[in-house]
Amino acid sequence: MNDKSVQYSKPLAYYLQVKKLKIFSVLKHQSFSGELFWSSPTGHHWTLFINQGQVLYGTGGVHPIRQWYRQVRAHAPELDLGQLALPQGATSPSVWLHCWDYHLLLDWFRQGYLSKKALGTIIANIIADILFDVVQSRATQYQLTRYPALDPNQAPIYPDNTERLFAITDLWQSWLEVGLEAYSPNLAPVIVHPEKIQTHVSPQVYTSLIHLLDGQRSLRDLAVKLGQDVLTLTQVLQPYIRAGWISLVEIADYAPVIGAGLNASTVKNAGNKLCDRSVTIACVDDSPxxxxxxxxxxxxxxxxxxxxxxxxxxIPILLAQKPDLIFLDLVMPDASGYEICSNLRKISYFKNVPIIILSGNDGLVDQVRARLLGATDFLSKPIEPIVILSVIQKYLKHLIVA
Structure with a gap:
């Protein structure tokens, strides 16, 4: 009987999870073109589009739109993301790579709004996030669908697979070695015991933490915003998470603001059909x-x-207009947002109307006080257009027919 045991130089979970990535060497050897579809028991799924063995693009997971938006905002900050639409009459140049987000990037690239370097970085980072999530997810299954190879003009960017796969395996190994296996970078940190954190950090650091850790940004969102890698950021927060001073919570993806369509008229008509009446949104803010x-x-x-x-x-105007959702500024020279919110909740019509507090101050005290007075949610200024529409769809989904 052989009593020798297998010795692993890395955590066992490393070997079990990164085996999934070996499929890419096979697909590259076979010059595979088509879709690689992964699914997990949790209901998440990812699609990678591959042309002649090279990964072109990917989508899916917990936050497909958030991850796209995050990368575009970081690497093409000059683009106006308030109007996410392809030109009128634009159609997918391929019969199988039919992602609106990919073709929007290509359109920007061809018009000169996006450099080749920025396009390649955005695509590579999205693919890297997807691969990490696939590696971290247990019991995934995959399916391959073969399609004809694309013309090079339809897929001008080929991020290097080998370099990206090495980066993912290294990141996963480091993630395990520092004890982060159970932490998803898609979770959002939120401070639950500010008084304890305040005694352990400088006033400047405390102010920054209160501002950033509001439960509205994932670890990945924060890492990109701060210009750090997500591993380093999560390690910095890890002691506070383990102590119970910071919690990691699930957050929703951004709403698909352009729906399944690719032009402005589609934005207006698809995904925003109303049940039986017009939806009215009000904004109370002293800033025009x-x-x-x-x-x-x-x-x-x-x-x-x-x-x-x-x-x-x-209040008189809101009573006359009877909006379905209210954006309410917290600090105004002639009235307090706290007082308006509290008084609205005393009126039967506004008892369940979503009231979204807007504030330039991310202080936890303001958030808690606003919620105690009946606020539904709390957003920090300035507000991105995609966040505005996501909030509306989140709280008025019962009035909106997909």
Whole structure:
């Protein structure tokens, strides 16, 4: 009987999970073209588009739109993401690579709005996030669907597979070695015991943490925002998470603001069909600029919009207009957002109307106080257009027919 045991130089979970990536060497050897579809028992799925053995693009997972938006914002900050639409009449140049997000990137690239380097970086980072999630997810299954190879003009960017696979295996090994196996980078940190953290960090660090760890940004979102790698950021937060001072919570993906369509008219009509009446959104903010920004986004999505720039007139106007959702500024010179929120909740019509507090201050105290007075959610200024529409769809999904 052989009593020798297998000796592993790395954690066993490393070997078990990274075996999934060996499929790429086979697909490259066979010059495979088509889709590689992964699924997990948790209901998540990922699709990688492969042309002649090279991964072109990927989508899916917990936050497919959030991850796309995060990378575009980081590597093409000059682009206006308030209007996510392909030109009128644009169609997918292939019969199988039919992702609106991929073709929107290509359109920007061909028009000169996006450099080849930026396009390659965005695509490579999205693919890397997907591969890491696939590796971290247990009991995944895959399916291959072969299609004819694409013309090079339809797929101008080929991020290097080998380099990316090495990076993912190294990241997963490091993730395990520092005890992060159970931590998904798609979770969002939120402070639950600020008083304890305040005694362990400097006032400047405490202010930054309160500002950033609001439960609205995932670890990946924060890493990109801060210009750090997600491993280092998570390690910094790990002691506070283990102590129970910071919690990691699930957050929703951004809403698909352009739906399944690829042009402005589709944005207006698809995904925002109303049950039996028009949806009305109100904004109470003393800043005309804030009201104008929200109004442009909301009207473009085919909702009615009411702007109120004087807090003292808010309640009478809201009673007359009866909006389905209210964005409410917290600090105004002539009225307090706290007081308006509290008074609205005393009126039967507004008892269950979503009230979204807007504030330039991310303080946890403000958030807690606003929620105690009946606020539904709390957003930090400035607000991205995609976040505005995601919040509307999140809280008014019972009024919106997909």
């Amino acid at each position: 600029m804030v009201c104008q920004t929200l109004g442009q986004v909301i009207r473009a999505a085919d909702y009615n919009f009411v702007a109120i720039t004087e807090g003292v007139k808010a």
